[in-house]
Amino acid sequence: xxxxxxxxxxxxxxxxxxxxxxxxxxxxxxxxxxxxxxxxxxxxxxxxxxxxxxxxxx
Amino acid sequence: xxxxxxxxxxxxxxxxxxxxxxxxxxxxxxxxxxxxxxxxxxxxxxxxxxxxxxxxxxxxxxxxxxxxxxxxxxxxxxxxxxxxxxxxxxxxxxxxxxxxxxxxxxxxxxxxxxxxxxxxxxxxxxxxxxxxxxxxxxxxxxxxxxxxxxxxxxxxxxxxxxxxxxxxxxxxxxxxxxxxxxxxxxxxxxxxxxxxxxxxxxxxxxxxxxxxxxxxxxxxxxxxxxxxxxxxxxxxxxxxxxxxxxxxxxxxxxxxxxxxxxxxxxxxxxxxxxxxxxxxxxxxxxxxxxxxxxxxxxxxxxxxxxxxxxxxxxxxxxxxxxxxxxxxxxxxxxxxxxxxxxxxxxxxxxxxxxxxxxxxxxxxxxxxxxxxxxxxxxxxxxxxxxxxxxxxxxxxxxxxxxxxxxxxxxxxxxxxxxxxxxxxxxxxxxxxxxxxxxxxxxxxxxxxxxxxxxxxxxxxxxxxxxxxxxxxxxxxxxxxxxxxxxxxxxxxxxxxxxxxxxxxxxxxxxxxxxxxxxxxxxxx
Numbered sequence: 001x002x003x004x005x006x007x008x009x010x011x012x013x014x015x016x017x018x019x020x021x022x023x024x025x026x027x028x029x030x031x032x033x034x035x036x037x038x039x040x041x042x043x044x045x046x047x048x049x050x051x052x053x054x055x056x057x058x
Numbered sequence: 059x060x061x062x063x064x065x066x067x068x069x070x071x072x073x074x075x076x077x078x079x080x081x082x083x084x085x086x087x088x089x090x091x092x093x094x095x096x097x098x099x100x101x102x103x104x105x106x107x108x109x110x111x112x113x114x115x116x117x118x119x120x121x122x123x124x125x126x127x128x129x130x131x132x133x134x135x136x137x138x139x140x141x142x143x144x145x146x147x148x149x150x151x152x153x154x155x156x157x158x159x160x161x162x163x164x165x166x167x168x169x170x171x172x173x174x175x176x177x178x179x180x181x182x183x184x185x186x187x188x189x190x191x192x193x194x195x196x197x198x199x200x201x202x203x204x205x206x207x208x209x210x211x212x213x214x215x216x217x218x219x220x221x222x223x224x225x226x227x228x229x230x231x232x233x234x235x236x237x238x239x240x241x242x243x244x245x246x247x248x249x250x251x252x253x254x255x256x257x258x259x260x261x262x263x264x265x266x267x268x269x270x271x272x273x274x275x276x277x278x279x280x281x282x283x284x285x286x287x288x289x290x291x292x293x294x295x296x297x298x299x300x301x302x303x304x305x306x307x308x309x310x311x312x313x314x315x316x317x318x319x320x321x322x323x324x325x326x327x328x329x330x331x332x333x334x335x336x337x338x339x340x341x342x343x344x345x346x347x348x349x350x351x352x353x354x355x356x357x358x359x360x361x362x363x364x365x366x367x368x369x370x371x372x373x374x375x376x377x378x379x380x381x382x383x384x385x386x387x388x389x390x391x392x393x394x395x396x397x398x399x400x401x402x403x404x405x406x407x408x409x410x411x412x413x414x415x416x417x418x419x420x421x422x423x424x425x426x427x428x429x430x431x432x433x434x435x436x437x438x439x440x441x442x443x444x445x446x447x448x449x450x451x452x453x454x455x456x457x458x459x460x461x462x463x464x465x466x467x468x469x470x471x472x473x474x475x476x477x478x479x480x481x482x483x484x485x486x487x488x489x490x491x492x493x494x495x496x497x498x499x500x501x502x503x504x505x506x507x508x509x510x511x512x513x514x515x516x517x518x519x520x521x522x523x524x525x526x527x528x529x530x531x532x533x534x535x536x537x538x539x540x541x542x543x544x545x546x547x548x549x550x551x552x553x554x555x556x557x558x559x560x561x562x563x564x565x566x567x568x569x570x571x572x573x574x575x576x577x578x579x580x581x582x
Contacts, residue, residue, distance in 0.1 A: 007467060007548050011555050014465040019561050026459050031569055034455035037364045038448045038570070044306035045444060051303075051430055056238040056327055057282030058344035058382070 062113055063216070065151040068106040068144065070098045076111060080140035080180045081187040093188055093229060096384035096413070101144065103196055104175050108145040110154065112215060115141040117179045119243075120189050122259035123231070128183075136182040139189055143215055144175040158216055167218050176222040177213050181231070188229035192222050195350070195386055205350040205377065205386070206319050207248045225323075225349050227385035231260070237345045238283035239263050240381035242291055244347035245323035245434055252321055253436050255295040266294035285327065288345075288432055297434040300442065304428040307391070307408060308363040308371065312476070313431055314348055315370035316443045320478025320510075324348040324433050326378065328426035331398045331409065332416035338398030341416075341424065349386055350377035360473040366454045367473040369517070376410075383413045389426065396425055438531045439478065439510050445537055446512045446528055450474055452571035460556075467548035468523055472516040478530060481507045493522065493545055507540065508532075523549055526574060539577035553578045 017023040066072050074094055078085040088094060117139045128135045149165045156163035157170075179189035192211040196203060205225075213220045226247040230240045239260050250257035258266060267287040283291075289299035304310040304326060317324055327345045331338040352375035361371035373391065380387045390411035397406045407427050414424030454474065460466040488494065488502050510530035516523040525543035532538075544550020556562060557578035566572045 007552070010465060010467060011552055014460060014463075014552070014556055015559055017463055017465055018556065018559060023463070024561065024565065026463065027456065027565060030455040030459040031452065031566075031571070033365070034452040034571070037366065037455075038451050040364060041306075041308065041447065041451075042444060044309050045302045047301055047303050047430060051327070052285050054343060055282040055284045056236070056288075056343040056345045058237050058330060058342040 063154075064111045064113070065149070065154050066109050066111070067148060068101065068109050070094070070101070073097065073101070073109065073142075076109065076142065077180060077187060080111065080113065080142075081182055083184055083187055087185055091185075092382065092413075092415070093384050096387065100193070100196075100384065101175075104144070104194055105146045106144045106175055107148045110143040110145070110215065112141040112143065115139045115179065117141070117181075117189055119228075119259040120179065120181050123261045126259075126261035126265075139182060140180045141213075142178045142180060143213065143220070144177070144193070145170065145173045146175055147173045157218075170215075170218055171220050174213075174220045174222055176211075176224055179228075183231060186229050186231040191227045191385055192224040193227075193385055194222055194224060202353040202355045202372075202374075203350060203377070204319075204353065207321055207323055207349060209248060209251050225347075225379065225385070227379040228260075228381065230381040232281075236282045237381050238288055239267070239291075241325045241345040241347040241379070242267075242288060244349070244379040245325055246295065248321070248323040249297060249434050249436075250295070253297065255297065258291075258295065263291050267291035269294070282343075285430065285432065288325070292432070292434045295434075296437070298437050300433040300435045302431050302433075304431040305407070307393070308368070310428050310431070311373045311391070312368055312370040312447065313433075313443060314351055314376060315373060316477045317433055317435075318348060318351065320480070322433060322435060322439075322478060324431050326376075326431055327429045328410070329400065329429055330412075330414060331396060331400075331425050331427060332423065333396060333398075333425050334416040334418035334420070334423050337404070338396050338425070340398055340400035343429070344380075344426070346378035346380045346387075346389075348376055348378050351375065352377070360471070366451050367471055369473055369475040380413075387413055394425070396427075398427075436510070441512060441528065441530050441532055441534065441537055443476070443478075443512075445534060446476060446514060449528075449537070449539075449570045449573040450476060450514045450526070452569060453574045456566075456571050456575070467552050468518050468546060470518050472518055472523060475513075475515040475517060477513055479511050479513050481509050481511060484511055484513065484527070488543075494543065498543070502541065502543065505541070511540070518546075521545070538573045542574075542577055542581070554581050 074088045078088045120139050124137045153163050153165050157165050176193035178191045181187050181189040195205045208223045208225050210221050210223050230236050242263050243260055246257050267283050267290055292299040326348050330341045330344050332341050351373045353372045354374040360367035376389045377386045379385050392411050393408050396409045409425040409427050412426050413421055415421055416423035485503055508529045508531045512528040512530050514526040522545040526539055527541045529540045557575045566575055
């Protein structure tokens with residue numbers, strides 16, 4: 001099978017998979033994982049109000 | 059002539075005696091200054107060979123500080139500074155005299171400029187004598203060092219045009235400026251040139267910071283600033299202060315990398331903790347201007363913290379202008395956890411190795427815990443890094459799901475290189491790229507794009523796969539991919555086909571990954 005045929009086969013299989021119940025569930029889980037990561041990162045970025053009050057004196 | 063200039067072979071002892079002589083500060087005090095210890099290694103690395111002293115030099119920043127504060131002292135402080143120029147080749151005062159008088163000399167302007175290492179302005183003050191200092195950076199050849207925000211500084215030495223690429227540094231004078239002002243001053247050296255705003259002197263900066271947010275006590279002599287005051291100083295030059303918590307290492311590294319690579323300086327506030335004893339003791343809060351970073355080139359595998367691979371996480375050192383250590387001082391992100399007492403509590407946190415000395419007088423016994431990053435951002439750069447990272451992380455998880463099912467053309471995980479850039483730099487990079495379709499290259503180069511862009515490059519085992527370009531000047535609700543470039547043609551075509559499936563649009567249209575998938579969905 002040539003490279004082009006392989007890629008076409010891969011794309012066809014991927015289309016089949018994302019339209020399947022398993023594919024949809026897996027993508028939903030992927031979204032939830034990503035959301036956990038981004039929420040954790042955004043929480044980490046939140047400024048502590050106490051750091052605003054204390055002067056930088058060194 | 060000798061009262062106007064002099065030339066000496068460089069040695070550290072000679073430098074110290076010059077500093078003592080021109081500033082009027084005793085050699086004992088000069089010997090105790092840590093910055094002189096720092097200069098020993100610095101000038102050794104730069105291979106300094108000759109010092110030229112310009113004895114009567116009027117420095118703009120010191121003149122402002124002098125007019126704003128020192129002139130009113132009973133003691134008659136001088137307004138003239140001295141400026142020391144450093145070169146990496148040997149020449150004598152005879153050679154220099156001949157050059158200036160037009161006679162045949164072994165040196166010429168071209169050679170002087172090529173061998174120029176920069177200058178130090180020496181202020182006529184007791185103890186805090188190191189004024190505006192612009193020195194060549196440590197070498198970036200064959201190592202992972204990066205100084206993306208250095209800019210050219212011109213120095214005219216009796217008619218000779220000399221130039222050095224650096225970022226100006228100065229020691230805090232503890233009168234008109236403490237560390238916060240010094241850090242802002244260094245940051246403004248970069249942003250002033252980038253965004254054409256006035257570069258305030260230290261006394262002007264301190265005044266601007268305290269203008270509407272006065273300290274409970276007097277602000278001159280200045281003992282420090284709060285973050286809101288530093289933010290106010292940033293607003294006074296028409297920039298927007300962007301503040302984020304930097305305790306988390308991924309936030310620290312990804313933010314420093316993304317903005318610094320885009321030419322934007324950052325200020326890092328840290329908690330200095332003395333680890334001379336078993337349990338650390340919090341000493342004081344400190345601020346430094348971040349001027350560079352080191353990417354660990356020995357790291358064979360991409361770095362991850364939360365599960366997605368980011369080039370920025372390869373940073374293992376950052377370089378900062380620390381006004382009590384020196385220019386481009388190294389801070390090592392060695393991930394060492396320390397326990398320390400602060401504000402009545404004992405906490406444990408990852409810390410960084412610095413050159414600070416604790417109670418035991420050992421270099422490195424004072425460690426730093428990153429607290430906040432303050433970024434002076436041009437108002438047009440509206441989209442923060444966080445929004446781009448969110449979209450990319452969601453998109454990456456989508457690709458990972460396909461990879462886990464063995465359904466994506468690239469089998470290994472992608473590593474993401476996310477940074478701010480400008481249209482000119484982006485197009486220059488595309489123009490020089492060899493691995494891009496000529497028709498596509500032409501299309502991108504003539505395309506109208508915003509001035510400020512976020513760029514997310516996906517790499518796999520050193521090879522570029524995708525390049526995602528976002529408009530940094532957009533509004534968040536309108537944020538979407540401006541253009542995607544596929545270096546791996548199979549992945550690119552694959553994404554265009556897959557994203558057109560209605561199930562993808564249904565599942566993703568309200569999710570962050572759609573900011574990227576939508577472009578592929580609409581692409582021909």
